Amino acid sequence: MAKNRICELLGIKYPILQGGMVWISTTELAAAVCNAGGMGVLRGSQSKEQLAEDIETMRELTDKSFGVNIPLIDPLSQGVLEMVADKKVDVAITSAGNPAKFTGWLQEAGLKVMHVVPSVRMAQKAADAGVNAVVAEGYEAGGHNGVDEITTMALIPQVVDAIDVPVVAAGGLGDSRGLIAALALGAEGVQMGTRFIATKECVAHQNVKESILASSDTSTVITGRSHAPVRMLKNKLAEQILEREHAGAPHEELLEFIGSGRTKAALIEGNLDEGSLMAGQIAGLVREVKSVKEVIDELVNDASGVLSGISEKLDI
Numbered sequence: 001m002a003k004n005r006i007c008e009l010l011g012i013k014y015p016i017l018q019g020g021m022v023w024i025s026t027t028e029l030a031a032a033v034c035n036a037g038g039m040g041v042l043r044g045s046q047s048k049e050q051l052a053e054d055i056e057t058m059r060e061l062t063d064k065s066f067g068v069n070i071p072l073i074d075p076l077s078q079g080v081l082e083m084v085a086d087k088k089v090d091v092a093i094t095s096a097g098n099p100a101k102f103t104g105w106l107q108e109a110g111l112k113v114m115h116v117v118p119s120v121r122m123a124q125k126a127a128d129a130g131v132n133a134v135v136a137e138g139y140e141a142g143g144h145n146g147v148d149e150i151t152t153m154a155l156i157p158q159v160v161d162a163i164d165v166p167v168v169a170a171g172g173l174g175d176s177r178g179l180i181a182a183l184a185l186g187a188e189g190v191q192m193g194t195r196f197i198a199t200k201e202c203v204a205h206q207n208v209k210e211s212i213l214a215s216s217d218t219s220t221v222i223t224g225r226s227h228a229p230v231r232m233l234k235n236k237l238a239e240q241i242l243e244r245e246h247a248g249a250p251h252e253e254l255l256e257f258i259g260s261g262r263t264k265a266a267l268i269e270g271n272l273d274e275g276s277l278m279a280g281q282i283a284g285l286v287r288e289v290k291s292v293k294e295v296i297d298e299l300v301n302d303a304s305g306v307l308s309g310i311s312e313k314l315d316i
């Protein structure tokens with residue numbers, strides 16, 4: 001086990017987490033991450049019954065600790081949290097909401113609690129709520145994003161300086177250079193989403209994986225910038241949302257246009273035009289669909305080369 005607080009807290013070999021991803025962080029993906037030495041995280045935005053089944057399946061697929069991601073904005077999150085506490089899942093990773101209400105009783109039930117934050121202020125609030133660790137996620141990240149547009153590079157050292165609990169860096173990390181950079185900024189672990197979509201174990205539609213492989217650095221865009229920013233691959237839907245935003249459409253009108261089911265349409269059904277193809281800026285770096293084990297082994301094995309390269313560049 002690597003010697004840092006994240007590995008010790010979570011009981012994992014490498015400080016590498018797979019971010020919870022709506023629809024696609026299923027048992028196959030999360031268990032593969034656990035078995036490769038990282039920490040897999042199940043999607044919590046699904047029916048309580050299905051999630052309960054998934055938790056049991058995880059226990060058959062791996063004897064390692066795993067997490068469940070629970071976006072607190074979800075009106076059903078309270079019931080999900082209660083079930084997750086009953087089942088004594090190792091780690092609850094909450095996001096999109098205020099962790100103060102839930103952290104204490106989840107910990108009393110024996111869970112470790114991590115909360116995803118996009119700014120120093122939110123990191124401080126999470127630390128004040130008593131979380132065991134925070135995931136600080138920069139604006140490069142795929143999916144929902146913070147409104148202040150703080151990049152991982154700027155966010156991580158400021159969060160690390162502001163709080164005493166360990167910090168996991170997320171957003172724009174895809175290989176061992178990103179891993180080392182995040183650790184250099186003071187994080188004690190990394191969380192990746194986009195890189196794990198392009199893996200054999202991920203259930204995302206083949207069209208989505210191919211879109212990520214075909215991406216460049218400029219392939220993503222933020223929609224809903226002023227109210228509820230979401231980073232997605234540029235497609236017809238993104239264009240339509242941006243057109244409406246530029247024309248000054250109110251938030252309610254945008255929500256009505258987007259409707260429901262867009263994320264599933266993209267991620268599961270492979271609808272590249274009408275679906276919300278959430279992915280991060282690091283998509284441009286992803287060139288091959290690999291197994292989860294290959295991704296994690298490469299992250300770890302290439303790290304020493306990155307470190308010695310830095311020593312050479314600095315002559316230290």
Ligand SMILES: Cc1cc2nc3c(=O)[nH]c(=O)nc-3n(C[C@H](O)[C@H](O)[C@H](O)COP(=O)(O)O)c2cc1C
Binds near residue numbers: 020094191192278281
């Ligand atoms: C398709 C997709 C779905 C996501 N869904 C969620 C989610 O349901 N809850 C959450 O907290 N984060 C979600 N995220 C964010 C990831 O957990 C992770 O923090 C992020 O992907 C890290 O940035 P990266 O995409 O640059 O690796 C999602 C990201 C993607 C790409």
